[in-house]
Amino acid sequence: MPVIHARPFDFTFERATIGLVVIDMQRDFIEPGGFGASLGNDVSLLQAIIPTTRRLIQGFRDAGLPVIHTRECHRPDLSDLPPAKRDRGSPSMRIGDPGPMGRILIAGEPGADIIPELAPLPGEYVIDKPGKGAFYGTDFGGHLQRLALRQLVFAGVTTEVCVQTTMREANDRGYDGLLATDATESYFPAFRDAAIEMIVAQGGIVGWAAPTDAILEALN
Ligand code: TIU
Numbered sequence: 001m002p003v004i005h006a007r008p009f010d011f012t013f014e015r016a017t018i019g020l021v022v023i024d025m026q027r028d029f030i031e032p033g034g035f036g037a038s039l040g041n042d043v044s045l046l047q048a049i050i051p052t053t054r055r056l057i058q059g060f061r062d063a064g065l066p067v068i069h070t071r072e073c074h075r076p077d078l079s080d081l082p083p084a085k086r087d088r089g090s091p092s093m094r095i096g097d098p099g100p101m102g103r104i105l106i107a108g109e110p111g112a113d114i115i116p117e118l119a120p121l122p123g124e125y126v127i128d129k130p131g132k133g134a135f136y137g138t139d140f141g142g143h144l145q146r147l148a149l150r151q152l153v154f155a156g157v158t159t160e161v162c163v164q165t166t167m168r169e170a171n172d173r174g175y176d177g178l179l180a181t182d183a184t185e186s187y188f189p190a191f192r193d194a195a196i197e198m199i200v201a202q203g204g205i206v207g208w209a210a211p212t213d214a215i216l217e218a219l220n
Helices: 050-062 083-087 140-147 159-172 189-204 212-219
Strands: 018-023 067-072 125-129 151-157 176-185 208-210
Touching (some): 050 067, 067 159, 125 140, 159 189, 176 212
Parallel strands (some): 018 067, 067 125, 176 208
């Protein structure tokens, strides 16, 4: 069986059961004027991983393996937005408010789109999720079962929020998860590093971690 050289130890997979999950690489998190910026973050930090994430996606496409994209966003009528999420903190704009990329974090608005550099191909599955984890309130689990996937490689933003939450949800459901360490980023680089350490500690309590080159090498 193919192997990715990873931390805390080698990650073994079958080509028939591995897929890539790219979390929330949306304009609302990565470009100025969106949700990430409304929370007071420097969104330019996240732009650094675009080329690596693009290479990782291309590697899965070239190998004929599934690529699944997620988008954190809400229905236009806000019926899937708990008031606690809308009102938390004191954001300069709240979810649903009009901004330079349309209404903040609302499905169908330009800001909720995946950035053009990483646009899904026709036929690639795109999950709209109301929570931080991709399983909550979505058909993500059903889609993984239909594809018969068992091992998931994760990329995207932000490492300690939506990426880590989804990895933990997947881990509890019996999936083996591996985080691409140079295709994930946080508004707080120390949190990215800490999240990676939390995942691989205690014998891979949540999963594995490896750089994109190590992942692509094993796919070839
Ligand atoms: N704020 C933050 O770091 N992240 C989010 O709100 N969502 C995701 O991580 N996608």
